[in-house]
Amino acid sequence: xxxxxDGVAFNYRSAPVIRDITFDLRxxxxxxxxxPNGVGKTTLLKCxxxxxxxxxxxxxxxxxxxxxxxxxxxxxxxxxxxxxxEAGRMTVFDAVLLGRRPHIGWDVTDKDIRIVEAALRxxxxxxxxxxxxxxxxxxxxQKVSIARALVQExxxxxxxxxxxxxxxxxxxxxxxxxxxxxxxxxxxAVMTMHDLNMALRYADRFILLKDGVIHAAGGPDVVTPETxxxxxxxxxxxxxxxxxxxxxxxxxxxx
Amino acid sequence: xxxxxxxxxxDYLGYVRKKHLWILGGVVLLFFLLIVSISVGAVGIPxxxxxxxxxxxxxxxxxxxxxxxxxxxxxxxxxxxxxxRLPQALAAVVAGVGLSVAGVAMQSILxxxxxxxxxxxxxxxxxxxxxxxxxxxxxxxxxxxVADAVTLNNPYVTTMVAxxxxxxxxxxxxxxxxxxxxxxxxxxxxGVALSSLFTAGTMFLQYFASDTQLAAVVFWTFGxxxxxxxxxxxxxxxxxxxxxxYFIANRWNxxxxxxxxxxxxxxGVSVERVRDVGMVVAALVSAVIVSFLGVxxxxxxxxxxxxxxxxxxxQRYLIPGxxxxxxxxxxxxxxxxxxxxxxxxxxxxxxxxFLGAPVFIYLLLRGYRR
Numbered sequence: 001x002x003x004x005x006d007g008v009a010f011n012y013r014s015a016p017v018i019r020d021i022t023f024d025l026r027x028x029x030x031x032x033x034x035x036p037n038g039v040g041k042t043t044l045l046k047c048x049x050x051x052x053x054x055x056x057x058x059x060x061x062x063x064x065x066x067x068x069x070x071x072x073x074x075x076x077x078x079x080x081x082x083x084x085x086e087a088g089r090m091t092v093f094d095a096v097l098l099g100r101r102p103h104i105g106w107d108v109t110d111k112d113i114r115i116v117e118a119a120l121r122x123x124x125x126x127x128x129x130x131x132x133x134x135x136x137x138x139x140x141x142q143k144v145s146i147a148r149a150l151v152q153e154x155x156x157x158x159x160x161x162x163x164x165x166x167x168x169x170x171x172x173x174x175x176x177x178x179x180x181x182x183x184x185x186x187x188x189a190v191m192t193m194h195d196l197n198m199a200l201r202y203a204d205r206f207i208l209l210k211d212g213v214i215h216a217a218g219g220p221d222v223v224t225p226e227t228x229x230x231x232x233x234x235x236x237x238x239x240x241x242x243x244x245x246x247x248x249x250x251x252x253x254x255x
Numbered sequence: 256x257x258x259x260x261x262x263x264x265x266d267y268l269g270y271v272r273k274k275h276l277w278i279l280g281g282v283v284l285l286f287f288l289l290i291v292s293i294s295v296g297a298v299g300i301p302x303x304x305x306x307x308x309x310x311x312x313x314x315x316x317x318x319x320x321x322x323x324x325x326x327x328x329x330x331x332x333x334x335x336x337x338x339x340r341l342p343q344a345l346a347a348v349v350a351g352v353g354l355s356v357a358g359v360a361m362q363s364i365l366x367x368x369x370x371x372x373x374x375x376x377x378x379x380x381x382x383x384x385x386x387x388x389x390x391x392x393x394x395x396x397x398x399x400x401v402a403d404a405v406t407l408n409n410p411y412v413t414t415m416v417a418x419x420x421x422x423x424x425x426x427x428x429x430x431x432x433x434x435x436x437x438x439x440x441x442x443x444x445x446g447v448a449l450s451s452l453f454t455a456g457t458m459f460l461q462y463f464a465s466d467t468q469l470a471a472v473v474f475w476t477f478g479x480x481x482x483x484x485x486x487x488x489x490x491x492x493x494x495x496x497x498x499x500x501y502f503i504a505n506r507w508n509x510x511x512x513x514x515x516x517x518x519x520x521x522x523g524v525s526v527e528r529v530r531d532v533g534m535v536v537a538a539l540v541s542a543v544i545v546s547f548l549g550v551x552x553x554x555x556x557x558x559x560x561x562x563x564x565x566x567x568x569x570q571r572y573l574i575p576g577x578x579x580x581x582x583x584x585x586x587x588x589x590x591x592x593x594x595x596x597x598x599x600x601x602x603x604x605x606x607x608x609f610l611g612a613p614v615f616i617y618l619l620l621r622g623y624r625r
Contacts, residue, residue: 051520075523082517088568090510093267098514101507102523114261122258130270132567145518151258152522 001062002027002188003048003156008057010040010047017043018212021057025156025188025205030179032199033192034223035209036232041192042083044209045158048190049078061155075102079149081159087136092144093129096120099148112151119147123177139170146177157181159191163198171195175202196223196247220245274572277565281579288583289348292590293340297598300332308336346483346491347589347603348582351554353495353544355581357537358555359562359574360502363509364533365439371556372541375443376424376450378552381545383453384420385475386460388413390468413475414546421542424449429534442534478551478604480589487547498540499578505529506570513568553607554585557615564618584611 001024009019018040025031033041046052048059050066059066061077069077079099096119100112120126123143128136133144142162149157159178163171179202182189193199199206206223208216208231216227228236228247235250293309294302312333319325329337354372361370372378392412424446431445432438461469483491502509508529511519519526541555561584562576585603588610592601 046517049521051517071520071525072523075521078521080517080521082515082521084515085518086513086515088513089563090513090567090569091267091270093264093270094510094569094571095514098507098510098522101511104507106504110263113263113267115258116261117264117267118258118261121261126264129264130266148518149521153258158521 004060031205032203079154099151157189346480351581351585354555355558359559359577375446379453380424381417384417388416418546425538477602478549479602
């Protein structure tokens with residue numbers, strides 16, 4: 001196991017948000033956390049690199065307890081891609097180089113620069129490397145954000161709704177990158193998602209959250225009309241086309 | 256993760272070199288400005304002689320340090336340079352660097368382009384402290400028989416009280432942010448509120464002050480780099496250099512915070528701690544400068560933005576760039592202030608905005624460098 005989450009709970013003030021969250025993940029797996037708005041998907045993601053400190057439970061990466069580690073150590077193990085990041089007057093290269101922060105001592109070394117260059121090439125950003133990120137589109141910015149998390153050389157990648165504001169082409173490109181990275185390297189990825197069809201297409205493990213607890217968890221077979229209706233309150237049917245499974249919402253009255 | 260096949264891109268190295276050249280150019284400009292600033296004034300001294308006097312003066316002083324029996328034989332030029340103009344010019348450079356670096360740090364810490372020692376109320380707190388000292392503690396008076404001779408008969412008490420109030424303002428801001436969580440909005444709003452509070456307090460005291468006290472308070476409030484003795488200059492320089500080094504050492508943390516709090520935390524930055532320590536350091540350097548020299552606005556707010564327009568937001572270049580720009584702007588302002596209405600000498604605070612505002616507006620209109 002590369003990631004072990006055991007009994008994680010979190011509450012804002014006194015209201016519990018998530019509780020009893022337990023799952024694990026192997027290298028090369030992509031986990032999609034699904035569920036309606038406000039159910040605690042992002043909270044769970046932030047608990048997993050202690051941006052929010054879980055009130056109970058443990059998060060282990062390759063057996064090492066994250067809750068006992070300091071921030072820098074965590075940052076060398078977990079890369080986090082937030083839903084949106086601020087774009088100042090910085091070049092793409094420098095914005096990605098920032099991802100080397102957990103490894104940088106006083107100044108960047110040639111090794112850091114080499115790693116950034118390789119990551120930019122992997123994401124096909126090399127021609128943009130000296131462009132300023134405040135002049136970039138949402139899709140390009142998201143790629144920069146992912147590149148930044150990759151050069152952290154983490155074992156686990158966390159992505160908070162990586163495709164929420166992107167067009168179809170960019171969604172496929174970003175998720176393709178995540179899948180390529182997890183397939184080629186010894187890492188696992190966890191992402192929160194709204195688009196069930198994209199999740200079915202790119203993830204291989206699923207967690208459906210309902211009222212702050214795991215309603216269903218497992219492989220693609222847990223994404224059934226029953227679980228989706230229970231979690232989202234929307235009647236759906238799950239169809240197949242050329243081997244792809246996709247979710248079609250039904251009108252409530254016609255169900 | 257393996258990125259073993261990376262190469263070092265030459266275009267990026269060229270880009271980095273260009274940034275370094277900008278800063279180096281600024282340092283060279285600052286040096287020339289220093290010589291020019293010392294050479295102009297009531298007695299004109301050719302720049303070459305200024306340079307010689309500075310070099311000889313340094314050699315002589317090292318000599319004196321090694322042989323305590325040696326006697327200095329300063330010429331009149333040496334006296335003007337070493338006793339009057341050099342400390343004033345260096346005070347301008349040090350104050351400019353300190354205020355500017357405090358401003359750039361506050362802007363990053365508070366995630367707000369309006370962050371500066373002035374906007375956060377630290378300068379106004381210092382002014383209020385000076386007013387308290389002069390009016391309530393009676394440390395200031397004006398000799399009306401001699402023209403142009405306002406004296407604070409106990410400047411050290413005034414400086415100390417001003418310094419205490421600067422620190423008080425910082426403590427209140429930090430305390431409020433502690434209670435409400437160290438969010439940048441809370442810090443900025445608390446600073447604005449404090450600023451108004453201290454301004455109102457100063458006005459209240461001034462209303463009941465005598466003419467001489469009022470003159471002394473107003474005199475103190477006009478920031479003036481001519482006030483600094485060598486000893487005070489030493490204290491300011493020490494604090495400014497230490498603070499600048501601290502901020503430069505934290506440049507990657509500020510870059511991370513600029514990318515968003517969550518990104519920064521994900522990159523291993525303890526955002527709250529970096530914010531709190533940074534605020535204390537920035538406030539301390541502003542407090543030292545304000546309490547020795549008085550209120551000098553504008554530099555801390557605008558220099559970082561000028562540098563942003565020239566070399567971008569990357570803190571690796573922005574922090575040192577702001578230091579250099581702060582020194583240049585305040586030294587240039589002080590030089591002009593000394594000669595513009597000669598034989599009278601204006602306090603530099605009057606001139607900073609006069610010189611800086613047009614340049615700043617031009618840079619805003621022009622936008623970023625391509």
